[in-house]
Amino acid sequence: MMxxxxxxxxxxxxxxxxxxxxxxxxxRPRDAxxxxxxHHQDRRRNNNDPDNLIGLCRDCHQDGEHGNRRLPSHLEAPAPRDVDAPKPATGGPS
Structure with a gap:
């Protein structure tokens, strides 16, 4: 069945x-x-007019558009790539 x-x-x-x-x-990018x-903006599944369609990440679609109809995702916010995390400051003013 299709x-x-x-x-x-x-x-x-x-x-x-x-x-x-x-x-x-x-x-967020695809890999995050x-x-x-x-998502059908008018909420009619059969209205496949291109202006009615939006590709949302699962979190934005389920949690945002459809009022949390699933458990919240455990995804963390994406971090910039190839950037080291900030290191805590050590020592104080001299």
């Missing part, structure tokens, strides 16, 4: 490059989210 939401997903990704994805809700879900 998933009734698959045509919308196919339409959304048809002209998009998934490797450059950033969630429009939180700004635990999934990408298709």
């Amino acid at each position: 998933d009734e939401r698959q045509p919308g997903r196919d339409l959304y990704w048809r002209d998009r490059d998934g490797s450059s994805y950033r969630c429009p809700g939180c700004g 989210v635990d999934g990408i879900e298709l």
Whole structure:
């Protein structure tokens, strides 16, 4: 049996490059989210008008758009890459 939401997903990704994805809700890149879900802005699953579709990370979609209908994610906020964490200051003024 085919998933009734698959045509919308196919339409959304048809002209998009998934490797450059950033969630429009939180700004995290694809490798910092635990999934990408298709959101219908008008909340009608069968309205696959491209202007009605948004690809949100799972956290923004479930927690933000649909009022926490799942347990909150345990993802941490993304950190800049190739940057060392700040080190605590040692010693005081001389």
